[in-house]
Structure formats: structure tokens, C-alpha cells
Amino acid sequence: MAENEENPQNTESNPIFLNNLTLQSIFEYPILIQHLQSTLPSVSTTIQSPNRQHHSLDTSSSSSLLLMPSWSLSPSLPYIGVKIVTSFPQNSFRNLPGIHATYLLFDSITGKTLTLMDGTELTLWRTSCISALASKFLSRENSQVLVMIGAGSLASHLIKAHLSVRPNLTKVIIWNRTLDKARNLVKKLQEEEELGNVSFEHGETLEEIIGLGDIVSCATSSETAMVKGEKLKEGAHLDLVGSFTPSMKECDDEAIRRGRVFVDDEAALVEAGELVGAFERGVVLPGDVCGRLVDLITDEKIGRTSFKELTVFKSVGSAVVDIVSAQFVYQTYLHDKTL
Secondary structure (H helix, E strand, O other), X not given: OHHHHHOOOOOOOOOEEEOHHHHHHHOOHHHHHHHHHHHHHHHOOOEEXXXXXXXXXEOOOOEEXXXXXXXXXXXXXXXXXXXXXXXXXXXXXXXXXXXXXXXXXXXXXXXXXXXXXXXXXXXXHHHHHHHHHHHHHHOOOOOOEEEEEOOOHHHHHHHHHHHHXXXXXXEEEXXXXXXXXXXXXXXXXXXXXXXXXXXXXXXXXXXXXXXXXXXEEEOOOOOOOOEOHHHOOOOOEEEEOOXXXXXXXXXXXXXXXXXXXXXXXXXXXXXXXXXXXXXXXXXXXXXXXXXXXXXXXXXXXXXXXXXXXXXXXXXXXOHHHHHHHHHHHHHHHHHHHHO
């Protein structure tokens, strides 16, 4: 490993291992958001990304194994990537993260393994930054209150990413089924000096706090609707992160019916329970979905069109975003090692 780190571009070296601390030292929310905004439009059409493979491991506990491969046809992005993910929702009762992942990056010219990195950390950063990037186009610029539903490992990343694009946010209210987890996250965030101008508090009754949010972000593994559309305030932006199978959902049909819905990837139309269920019940049609994140970035689709409208962003996770984020990590690491 020492030889790798001294000469990371040595073609004879073993793959570089990049752990969570290394990724944390490389990533910054504004920088990754900007990288995704500037890179995704140019590479999204040149990256091959088969449908995510989803294998149920235990029907009684909803545990699953996911494989997310992608490869680039562009010389500017000479990589092949595969993310291997395990989802164990019951880990919340073990005080463990529900998602664990590893990411492998290969040279697309030689097939050589370049790096093995902490896919869990990669997923936390890329997921939160994609939500924040969508919020730049869909939430109101003067948004002041963020309601965070869920207090797992992704919650703090989502909060900080949203704060980085909406600096007018002054209050964050956190709700979790296990109240102590919400309290603990509030305490942790209150102790971070760079967040000193933001008020953090926990909410005890979800239905009472949803209507306070200018932005409502959800990161849960729920299979029953947490967000009732009728409770959302006029002009709110709803950010749905947790579901990635048709059986999972974080909001009800009314939220989808009321909102102008955008997705991170077309896979959301067949994977996200909120959308699949709404299509099946005839609440909305697939054609009613307004567009993808890339459409917002390139101005092919208009984001928020009025102060009063409700906007919804549904992400299920994209292998395209994974490989672009992994590229950023790997190339930044090589650059820093040569300085």
C-alpha cells in the first residue's frame, strides 16, 4: 500500500484502496455539486448503464443485494465502474447503517483495476449532492425551514448539502420514528461550529411539522407513506430519497398528484414505489413526470415556475452519478499525490 501511495500512477502497482476518511478529505458539498452539474450533461449520453440488478436476500426482513455497473464510451471518462450494495433495513434496530457498499473502478482501455473505494461513503455524498442540485432548480430561493424525515447516516449529509445551495435556511426540524435518534442527530449538528447560524430541533409528531417545511427531505426505508400531500405547505419542495423498489414509498398519492415531479433517472419510473403505485392507480401517468435532473441542468425543462407550486424530486440512485463521482475522487486523489 505504501508503494501505491507514493506512486499511484505506477501501472505495475496494486489497486489503490480509498477508505471513508480519504473520501471525506476529498469531498466538499459545493464542489461535488458543481462537478455533477457541469459533468452530467456532457457524459450522460456516453455512459452505458444497465438496469440495476436487485436480488432479495430475505423476504421476511427486506434485505437485498444490488449491483450497479456502468462504463463510459468517451475518451474523457476512460472508466468502468461497479457498485455492490447491501441493504439491510433492520439494521436500524442494531444501531448500524442500513446500507453498505463498495465501489470498483477499472481502466476502460486495459481493464486494469484502478481503485477500490468505500461505496457507502461515496453513496452518501453523491445522493445528498444530487438532491441538493435538484433543489437549486426546484425549491424556492428564500426557503427558510428544512424538515428532515429520517435520522440515519444519510440525514446529516442531506441537511448539509441542502444548506450549501439554500443559505437562507435558518431552521432544520428532524423527525425519526425512534425519537432518541432525532435528538442525537440534533445534538451532533448543534456542536458543529460551521452550522452555528442554523437552528436545529427535533419534532415529535410528523404530521404537525411537515407543513412547516419549505423543503421536506425524506431518507427512510418506509413501505408506508410518511408524507401526506395535503399537509405540505404551498410552494414547498419535496425531496424523496429513500425508496428504490416498487414496495417502498415515502409519500402518498396526493403529494404526487399535487406536485410537478422530476426524477434523477428514468429508472425511477419503474423502481420508485411512490411513482409506480400512482401510475397503477391512475393518479398520474408516466408522461406527467416533468423530466430528469439533466433536463433541468441543460434548461431543456423548466424547474419551479411559480412561488406557490409544489415540486417533487424523486431519486433512486444512478450508476451514471456513481461513476462520475468516483471519477472525481480518483482523479483528485492522483492530483493531490503528485503535488
